[in-house]
Amino acid sequence: MEKKKLWLRIWERILKNRWVNDAFGPKVDIQMRMCRMIFVIGAVGLLLDALYNIFAMHQYSMNAVFPLIGVAFLIAAFWASRKIQDGKTVFFAMLILSNSVLFPGAFLCGGGAESGNPMWMFLGLVLVFLLLDGWRFALVALTSTASILASYVLSEVRPDLLTPLQNRHLVRMDSVFCLLVVAVIVGLLFRFQNALYRRQCELSEQRSQELEDSINSKNLFFANMSHEIRTPINTIIGLNEMILREDVSDEVAENAINIQNASKILLAVINDILDLSKIESGKMDIVPTQYETANMFSDMVNIIWVRAMEKKLEFKIDIDEDIPSMLYGDEVRIKQVLTNILTNAVKYTEKGSVTLSVKGKQMDHNTISLKISVEDTGIGIRKESLKDLFSVFKRVDQSRTKKIEGTGLGLSIAKQLVEMMGGTITVDSIYQKGSCFTVRLDQKIVDDTPIGSMQRVVRKGVKDRNSYQQRFEAPDARVLVVDDNEMNLMVACKLLRSTKVQVDTAVSGKQCLDMTKEKYYHVILMDHMMPDMDGEETLHKLRSRTEGYCQKTPVIALTANVMANANEIYQEKGFEGYLAKPISSSLLEATLQKFLPQELLEFSEQEVETEGEMEISSMIFHKKKKKIAISADSLCDIPWQWREKYDIKLMHYYVVTDEGRFVDNQELSLEDLLDYINKGGSAISRCASAEEYETFFSDRLMEADSVIHIAAASGVGNSFNYAQQAAEGFDNVRVVDSGQLTCGMTFLILKAAELVQAGHDADEICASLQKYKEKICTTFLLKTTESMYRNKRIGKRANQLAHVLNLRPVIAMRHNKITLGGVLTGRGKAEKKYIHSALRRSGSINGSLLLIAHAGCSVKELEWIKTEVAKIKKFETVRVQKTSSVISSNCGAGCFALIYQRK
Ligand code: ADP
Numbered sequence: 001m002e003k004k005k006l007w008l009r010i011w012e013r014i015l016k017n018r019w020v021n022d023a024f025g026p027k028v029d030i031q032m033r034m035c036r037m038i039f040v041i042g043a044v045g046l047l048l049d050a051l052y053n054i055f056a057m058h059q060y061s062m063n064a065v066f067p068l069i070g071v072a073f074l075i076a077a078f079w080a081s082r083k084i085q086d087g088k089t090v091f092f093a094m095l096i097l098s099n100s101v102l103f104p105g106a107f108l109c110g111g112g113a114e115s116g117n118p119m120w121m122f123l124g125l126v127l128v129f130l131l132l133d134g135w136r137f138a139l140v141a142l143t144s145t146a147s148i149l150a151s152y153v154l155s156e157v158r159p160d161l162l163t164p165l166q167n168r169h170l171v172r173m174d175s176v177f178c179l180l181v182v183a184v185i186v187g188l189l190f191r192f193q194n195a196l197y198r199r200q201c202e203l204s205e206q207r208s209q210e211l212e213d214s215i216n217s218k219n220l221f222f223a224n225m226s227h228e229i230r231t232p233i234n235t236i237i238g239l240n241e242m243i244l245r246e247d248v249s250d251e252v253a254e255n256a257i258n259i260q261n262a263s264k265i266l267l268a269v270i271n272d273i274l275d276l277s278k279i280e281s282g283k284m285d286i287v288p289t290q291y292e293t294a295n296m297f298s299d300m301v302n303i304i305w306v307r308a309m310e311k312k313l314e315f316k317i318d319i320d321e322d323i324p325s326m327l328y329g330d331e332v333r334i335k336q337v338l339t340n341i342l343t344n345a346v347k348y349t350e351k352g353s354v355t356l357s358v359k360g361k362q363m364d365h366n367t368i369s370l371k372i373s374v375e376d377t378g379i380g381i382r383k384e385s386l387k388d389l390f391s392v393f394k395r396v397d398q399s400r401t402k403k404i405e406g407t408g409l410g411l412s413i414a415k416q417l418v419e420m421m422g423g424t425i426t427v428d429s430i431y432q433k434g435s436c437f438t439v440r441l442d443q444k445i446v447d448d449t450p451i452g453s454m455q456r457v458v459r460k461g462v463k464d465r466n467s468y469q470q471r472f473e474a475p476d477a478r479v480l481v482v483d484d485n486e487m488n489l490m491v492a493c494k495l496l497r498s499t500k501v502q503v504d505t506a507v508s509g510k511q512c513l514d515m516t517k518e519k520y521y522h523v524i525l526m527d528h529m530m531p532d533m534d535g536e537e538t539l540h541k542l543r544s545r546t547e548g549y550c551q552k553t554p555v556i557a558l559t560a561n562v563m564a565n566a567n568e569i570y571q572e573k574g575f576e577g578y579l580a581k582p583i584s585s586s587l588l589e590a591t592l593q594k595f596l597p598q599e600l601l602e603f604s605e606q607e608v609e610t611e612g613e614m615e616i617s618s619m620i621f622h623k624k625k626k627k628i629a630i631s632a633d634s635l636c637d638i639p640w641q642w643r644e645k646y647d648i649k650l651m652h653y654y655v656v657t658d659e660g661r662f663v664d665n666q667e668l669s670l671e672d673l674l675d676y677i678n679k680g681g682s683a684i685s686r687c688a689s690a691e692e693y694e695t696f697f698s699d700r701l702m703e704a705d706s707v708i709h710i711a712a713a714s715g716v717g718n719s720f721n722y723a724q725q726a727a728e729g730f731d732n733v734r735v736v737d738s739g740q741l742t743c744g745m746t747f748l749i750l751k752a753a754e755l756v757q758a759g760h761d762a763d764e765i766c767a768s769l770q771k772y773k774e775k776i777c778t779t780f781l782l783k784t785t786e787s788m789y790r791n792k793r794i795g796k797r798a799n800q801l802a803h804v805l806n807l808r809p810v811i812a813m814r815h816n817k818i819t820l821g822g823v824l825t826g827r828g829k830a831e832k833k834y835i836h837s838a839l840r841r842s843g844s845i846n847g848s849l850l851l852i853a854h855a856g857c858s859v860k861e862l863e864w865i866k867t868e869v870a871k872i873k874k875f876e877t878v879r880v881q882k883t884s885s886v887i888s889s890n891c892g893a894g895c896f897a898l899i900y901q902r903k
Helices: 002-016 018-024 030-056 062-083 087-109 117-131 134-157 168-245 250-280 293-310 331-347 383-388 410-420 454-467 486-499 509-518 535-544 566-573 585-595 609-616 640-645 670-678 690-703 719-728 742-757 762-775 786-790 796-805 829-838 859-872 885-891
Strands: 289-292 314-319 324-329 353-364 367-376 424-430 434-450 478-482 502-506 523-527 555-559 577-580 619-621 626-633 649-651 653-657 660-663 683-687 704-711 733-737 776-781 807-814 817-825 845-854 877-882 896-902
Touching: 002 018, 018 030, 030 062, 030 087, 030 117, 030 168, 062 087, 087 117, 087 134, 117 134, 117 168, 168 250, 168 486, 250 410, 289 293, 293 314, 293 324, 293 331, 293 353, 293 454, 331 353, 331 367, 331 410, 331 434, 410 424, 478 486, 478 509, 486 502, 486 585, 502 509, 509 523, 509 535, 523 535, 535 555, 555 566, 566 577, 577 585, 626 690, 626 742, 640 742, 649 690, 653 670, 653 885, 670 683, 670 885, 683 885, 690 704, 690 719, 690 733, 704 719, 704 742, 704 762, 719 733, 733 762, 742 762, 742 776, 742 845, 742 885, 742 896, 762 776, 762 896, 776 829, 786 796, 786 885, 796 807, 807 829, 817 829, 829 859, 829 896, 845 859, 859 877, 859 896
Parallel strands: 314 353, 314 619, 478 502, 478 523, 523 555, 555 577, 626 649, 626 704, 704 733, 845 877
Antiparallel strands: 289 324, 324 434, 353 367, 367 434, 424 434, 653 660, 653 683, 776 807, 776 896, 807 817, 845 896
16 A cells, blocks of 8 residues: 555656656647657667677677667657657658668568567557558558568578577577567557556546536526526516506607617527526426417417517418317427527518418327428528528628627527427528528327417417406405515516505515414415525415415415426426516416406406407418308308308498498498487498409409308399309309398308318208208397388388387298288287297207397397297307398397297
8 A cells, every 4th residue: 555655656756757747748649658658668678688688698799789779769769759749750750760671670680580570570560550540551551561571581582691690599588588578568558558548538527527517607607697687677677667657758658668678688688598508508308298289379479470560571371270289299499499480580571571381291190290481581691601590699691680689599599499309490591582490390199170270369369468458456455475675576566556456565485474474365476586485485384384374375486587397397386376587567467367366356348359350460361272161241140250260251231321331340330320220310231243242252262162152032132143143253153042031141151161161062062051041940020110111111101000009020031032920019028929939839949059130139138038038948059149230221220030940
């Protein structure tokens, strides 16, 4: 042990020596170190050989001279290796000299094959393999082999040229001595190389550990930084929002909007940096869950189209309607990737359009390969920049992009995320024309029902988004906000001010526990990271204690470290949900709306739908051409949900009043029309012209291969004739005579849509509809005969008489003509009689669906109708629908109809 230590000490001393360190230290190339080691060992070996020859063998001739020449040669080589930097040249020169001159010379002069000299030749050849490569290796290996062969051949052919050793004893001693020296040299060489190899391994391990430590500390630094930065941004965004909510001057509002935008950019940069450091440290996990495909795309569309609209860009959406409605994958990360490339597309496009298209290809029964492309008509990317596009912090074509905010992190993160999900991201671009980014990803199918038209889902998304703006008030609700940062508490209080919620604050977990001993709160918002007792610990103490209140109160975590699957993580910890800082006021309100007792919430009525509907019209939806499109005349009174579900297009009618002509349902609302009629105005309906039908049909044929149009009954007005005339101009438009009162047409439309979905062809559908018509029952109860008089169906006298007698006409359809189905009388009783007579053969009625169409009936009246109906016949679905303006103009206010089908 002691000895070893001494050994080590001596070794360390030697290594510390400047001269040794310069010749063999770690800074010297590994091959050079080895070579120098050979020079030293070789020189020592040869010197011993010479001394042995001189003193032991008393050989003073060539046998002693050649080893001494060898020693001199090796010393010279050592010296040269210190002077000449290029090691290869030194090795090359040394080996050429030794293998082609020195060793063959020693061989010839020192006893030939029988002496120890062949061992030196062997060593020379081994060194060629160890020290040289490339052309040098080939050349020296060749010349060395040639020299060895030549030496042997010469010793055989011209033995007279050979200087033999003097006796057998000398021969044996020489060969044994050389063998031992060369064996030691080769053995030491291997040892040395092994030691070097081990040292190199240790060094590289040490370096990679240092590198990992430095990456980890960098990542920790980023994580801490982003947490620290998020907290003040929370204050900035929150307080700035308060300014925006106030009635401030335009200039202040403009400044506040700029602050808001800048804070959002800062936040995005921090999120990117955090993501990147997570990816680099291998802490970014892909967390697959089930997700609704349509909702995912709709969420993204909702984020992007506002930005596209602000820049007056067209936003086109072309999402394959056959994509499965529920998939399995990391929805959060897919959204992150697509949001990045969509945001870039808008950012780097000044005019034109951005198109999001999604195609799906089924790989096997439970996997679909999604191809998601984002195409823009923007600045495009130079060909030579494409290779740098996905590199970290690389912003290409700086001269054109420097005015556009960005860090060059987004695409790099996107690429790494896509690859972690097993997909690819590629880009195609034409400089100055635009770019197309394509993401290909395989996802597992959970439900293969096709998503259908995205238009409906996106519309819903817009409504949902707007509904967050809908304020609720809850003056009796009590909320406790717990955060160690006073600024955060102030922001939360201010953000909640408009809701009139009673907000208390606590600056620590302990204070929260104290306060909840005294008072009950409906919801607690709790910061996760607090000194002393963090949010998690506070929550567990709150839940497990027996005294005080709030053991069951929903607790929402507030966090500045947002993770991909934050919701699940916080729920696992026992929180009911989480809110990311900076707190978004709309999300805060939405969360409270969800967790506060519903009876405490007071809503203010706000009409947000129309806004959403208008905005949505700036998006362009691409649709796959359908086989068959169903259309109908607008007076069919189909509820809008079905109209959208089956994508039914309606041909407009006109309402003609003394004031002018209006397009039905579009230019004149039902309420305004009824008001106008009630004030004594007159209105009649007119169908569109044959030319207008032609245009309508050709538009439909852009969407589908053929069209089935369900027209108003041929015996009523001209619409059927005009539609028929127009259809003759096309091969593939079929017009079906509904033979129904307007509201009965809905049943025909639903039937047609059902048959289309079942895959029937247009002729089969038309034939089925002809039969099905017989089953539909519709009649209309009018309030008065006034509209009949207005439409010149009865004279003035008859009308006056009907008024006096309080007669209520029932309109029905017979032989394709509108006829009087009966007259009922009795104030209040007529409705009851009508319902009873309409449903009198209840046994033969199909109970799946009842439509109640009405013009201007009150909610109370409608409820009464439903109750009366229920007394006679139970229907699975009862749908109430306002009639079109056309019907209101024809039948007048207060009319209603029951529509059902016979078994
Ligand atoms: P940035 O934050 O700069 O947008 P990204 O990583 O998202 O960072 O993009 C890297 C670079 O790629 C951008 O700076 C831009 O030069 C280029 N780029 C990305 N998308 C587009 C696009 N749709 N059109 C033109 N250039 C683009």
